[in-house]
Amino acid sequence: MRTAFFGTSKHSRPILEALKNEFDLSLCVTKSDRIVGRSQKREPTKVKKWSRENKIKIFEVDNFKNKEEDLLEALTEQRVDLIIVADFGFIITDRIINAYQGKIVNIHFSLLPKYRGANPVQAAILNGDSITGITYLLMSKEMDAGDILHQIKHPLEGSETTESLYKDLFKIAAQNIPKVIKGYIGGEIEPKKQNPKDATYHFSPSHPKSTYVYKEDARIDWTEDPQNIDRKIRAFYPWPIAWTTLEELEKNSDNRLSEKIKLRENVNKDTTIKIYEAVLEKHGLSPTQVQVAGKSKIGWAEFKNGYCVNQ
RNA sequence: CGCGGGGUGGAGGAGUGGUACCUCGUCAGGCUCAUAAUCUGAAGGCCUCGGUUCGAAUCCGAGCCCCGCAA
Numbered sequence: 001m002r003t004a005f006f007g008t009s010k011h012s013r014p015i016l017e018a019l020k021n022e023f024d025l026s027l028c029v030t031k032s033d034r035i036v037g038r039s040q041k042r043e044p045t046k047v048k049k050w051s052r053e054n055k056i057k058i059f060e061v062d063n064f065k066n067k068e069e070d071l072l073e074a075l076t077e078q079r080v081d082l083i084i085v086a087d088f089g090f091i092i093t094d095r096i097i098n099a100y101q102g103k104i105v106n107i108h109f110s111l112l113p114k115y116r117g118a119n120p121v122q123a124a125i126l127n128g129d130s131i132t133g134i135t136y137l138l139m140s141k142e143m144d145a146g147d148i149l150h151q152i153k154h155p156l157e158g159s160e161t162t163e164s165l166y167k168d169l170f171k172i173a174a175q176n177i178p179k180v181i182k183g184y185i186g187g188e189i190e191p192k193k194q195n196p197k198d199a200t201y202h203f204s205p206s207h208p209k210s211t212y213v214y215k216e217d218a219r220i221d222w223t224e225d226p227q228n229i230d231r232k233i234r235a236f237y238p239w240p241i242a243w244t245t246l247e248e249l250e251k252n253s254d255n256r257l258s259e260k261i262k263l264r265e266n267v268n269k270d271t272t273i274k275i276y277e278a279v280l281e282k283h284g285l286s287p288t289q290v291q292v293a294g295k296s297k298i299g300w301a302e303f304k305n306g307y308c309v310n311q
Numbered sequence: 312c313g314c315g316g317g318g319u320g321g322a323g324g325a326g327u328g329g330u331a332c333c334u335c336g337u338c339a340g341g342c343u344c345a346u347a348a349u350c351u352g353a354a355g356g357c358c359u360c361g362g363u364u365c366g367a368a369u370c371c372g373a374g375c376c377c378c379g380c381a382a
Binding site: 034035036038089212213214215239240264265266267274291292293294295296297298299301302303304305306307308309310 | 313315317322323324325326333334335336377378379380381382
């Protein structure tokens with residue numbers, strides 16, 4: 001059997017290796033090189049780099065619609081029997097779904113029908129869920145609504161970041177790929193319908209119709225309790241990173257942070273500060289990694305040394 | 312030449328032409344049964360090259376490096 005992988009995530013590697021080892025991976029479809037960095041450098045995705053190293057044919061997309069024809073051609077040319085999709089970043093068009101009816105397996109990082117959409121991992125962290133998971137499902141025209149092949153539960157302990165959880169889930173997803181694909185192809189796995197009534201979506205507060213993550217949502221709302229702020233910090237790591245202003249940080253340190261801070265006289269209180277990491281303690285939140293606008297990332301102790309007066 | 316911010320002892324920061332300062336750390340000594348506590352003292356610095364000036368961390372030019380923006 002020949003397979004193709006559709007994906008863009010930097011965590012894709014375990015899945016790529018699983019497919020290569022067991023299912024004759026013959027085509028990788030990924031986002032084309034993005035302009036990134038300060039001098040307009042083009043950086044290939046990790047999927048592309050891996051594919052190049054492993055001599056797997058690569059098909060790049062940026063605007064899906066223009067490439068539909070070419071992609072179908074490439075899939076035919078490679079005699080692809082089964083497509084695996086994980087965190088692709090594009091909506092797969094109806095034509096391709098029709099052409100590969102029942103032959104596109106999507107790996108979604110939630111226990112569907114909960115958290116359909118683009119941000120299942122962030123949603124589970126933001127809502128403080130104690131369990132999330134992975135769903136293998138067949139691609140359908142409606143997003144994340146296809147029949148379910150298999151689900152794996154994954155408990156959350158409350159310290160995960162989007163980064164760490166993605167990494168873990170990709171790994172688990174890869175470990176179970178052989179079992180699920182063989183089961184499906186062999187006919188032992190019966191696809192099960194989702195109950196649409198149970199479907200949930202986590203919409204962006206700033207874009208109520210979208211499940212993408214927007215940087216506008218990353219500003220810390222200090223009226224929330226420390227637990228929710230902590231969830232936000234973890235959900236928005238590694239992007240877009242929860243932030244606030246120095247003024248608000250000082251003002252709310254009293255009842256939201258584990259210690260009260262006082263800024264020095266000469267610091268500009270309008271400056272923004274990103275909170276990369278924090279630990280939730282019983283008296284409040286205790287940041288560990290922060291970054292003041294225009295500066296490098298520093299530890300909390302260094303921040304206090306430079307910007308605050310000793311209490 | 313995509314846009315913007317920045318480079319000050321070991322760390323993080325003040326300092327817009329006139330003796331380089333603050334918090335932390337380091338070292339020595341004191342106090343202490345003891346200490347990450349406390350006291351006294353010390354070492355150590357303006358990214359590089361050039362320019363302006365009586366005088367440059369500060370102004371000008373070139374270079375190197377770091378950070379943010381693109382979802």
